[in-house]
Each structure stands twice: as C-alpha cells, then as structure tokens.
Amino acid sequence: MMKKILITGANKSIGFETARQLLQKGYYIYLGSRKLENGQEAVEKLKAEGLTEVEAIQIDVSNTESVKAARAKIGKKTEVLDVLINNAGINGGMPQTALTANVDIMSEVYNVNVFGVVRVTQAFIDLLKRSDEPRIVNVSTSQASLTLHSDPTSKYYNFKGASYHPSKSALNMYTINLAYELRDTAFKVNAVDPGFTATDFNNHRGTGKVEEAGARLVKYAIVDANGPTGKFISEEINPETGVIPW
Numbered sequence: 001m002m003k004k005i006l007i008t009g010a011n012k013s014i015g016f017e018t019a020r021q022l023l024q025k026g027y028y029i030y031l032g033s034r035k036l037e038n039g040q041e042a043v044e045k046l047k048a049e050g051l052t053e054v055e056a057i058q059i060d061v062s063n064t065e066s067v068k069a070a071r072a073k074i075g076k077k078t079e080v081l082d083v084l085i086n087n088a089g090i091n092g093g094m095p096q097t098a099l100t101a102n103v104d105i106m107s108e109v110y111n112v113n114v115f116g117v118v119r120v121t122q123a124f125i126d127l128l129k130r131s132d133e134p135r136i137v138n139v140s141t142s143q144a145s146l147t148l149h150s151d152p153t154s155k156y157y158n159f160k161g162a163s164y165h166p167s168k169s170a171l172n173m174y175t176i177n178l179a180y181e182l183r184d185t186a187f188k189v190n191a192v193d194p195g196f197t198a199t200d201f202n203n204h205r206g207t208g209k210v211e212e213a214g215a216r217l218v219k220y221a222i223v224d225a226n227g228p229t230g231k232f233i234s235e236e237i238n239p240e241t242g243v244i245p246w
Helices: 013-024 036-048 064-077 103-113 115-128 164-181 210-221
Strands: 004-007 028-033 054-058 083-086 135-139 188-193 232-234
Touching: 004 013, 013 028, 013 036, 013 210, 028 036, 036 054, 054 064, 064 115, 083 115, 083 210, 103 115, 103 164, 115 135, 115 164, 135 164, 135 210, 164 188, 188 210
Parallel strands: 004 028, 004 083, 028 054, 083 135, 135 188, 188 232
Antiparallel strands: none
16 A cells, blocks of 8 residues: 655645655655645646656645645545645744844744644644554754754854744644654654755755755655654754754
8 A cells, every 4th residue: 555645835845855755765645735736836747757646735734724625635535644744834034033023924934834733733633543654744943943042052053033943943842742642652753854955945045955855854754663753853963863952
C-alpha cells in the first residue's frame, strides 16, 4: 500500500521540493495550496518530471471552512493519512521590531503559523491515527529557539523578528504538547528547521539550497520507529544529532 502524505503550502519553494523528493521515494502526495490553480500548476510540473502520484488540494490553513473542505475531499479518497507536514507559513514582512510591530499583521502571522497548524492537525488526526507509522512534521526555524535567541554568540542572534519568530516559538510549544499527548502511540511528532534557505519567502537572502531543506523535512517525515519524537531539530545548527534547545 502506497503511503499518503499531505503537505500544506506545497505549491512552491521548500514545500514543493519536499513533495518532489517524497514522490521520488514512492509516496503519494496531496499537494496543499492556498490557491487551487497554483497547486495544479505545481502538480503539472511534477508530472512533467514523471512524478505522477500527486494531486492538488485547495487548503487555506487560515480558514477553518477551507481546512474542513480539504479534510472532506481527502477523506473521500483515502481512509488513512500517514504523514502530515505543516509547512504553510508567512513571515509578515520585515523589519519587525518589538516597539513597532503591527498587531494586526502579527495576528495574521499567528493565524497561519500557529492556529493554521492547529486547525489542520485537528482536522486530519483521525486519518493519521489509522496509519501504522503516523508522522507529523511542524516546519519551524532555529530562530524560534528562546535559548539561542538570547545567546549573543549564536548564529542568528542579530536576526530578530517580533512577529515571525514568536509565532514559531508558539508553534514549538504546540509541538511539545502534541508529542506529549501522542507519546504512548506510534506517532513521531517533531518541529523541524529546514535551515536558512534561499527562497522568495526571504527574498532569496537565505544561504541554503532548497534541495537540502527539502531533504531535512523528508528525513523526519519518514523517520523509522527508532526516530525522535517531541524534539526540535535543526541540522543547520547541529549537524551531529540535529537536536537544538527550545
């Protein structure tokens, strides 16, 4: 039986590359996209590469009705979802200083980066529970680490963001709670940093390649029964074990 994976925000950048790599490994992909036409364009690109086990799913993680509709659509196609990669995210624009951050924009960022993950996870948890090896990857950033961001010697200490980074810190705590609730099951739930990657998300200021970022997400999406759960992973920061402090 081909394993099935839902990736939100997968029509471009890291999400798209993650979908490509998982397709190459023989998984079936539900390619989530806020706009269906963008998702369909992405699917056509993959099919042109000979990667055919993929279909676009319209899902706006900031909209409860959209998430419910996506769950209903996928539920008609499969009784089991093996992996959920909560990749969709926004940064809210830069700069973001603590004294000038716009609360309305912060609210939008939280609605996607935190509440969106909650909506999608709760909507699809029943399908995930039917998998023999269910996996949840919440896409985070090392810059959400309170420990690292309060350490003047850390790599990104001077890269502060009063909307985006706190939203990912909140996502991390949700990940801890989720992993705890599922601790006595076969679930593996982790927050994974793909690394500071050159994409249009950061106007290509990132230094990492999208292929490497995708591979990092893939690794924890298909981790075996001995793999970690309830961890914060950044192989960019810690190439040894991947685990970094919250």
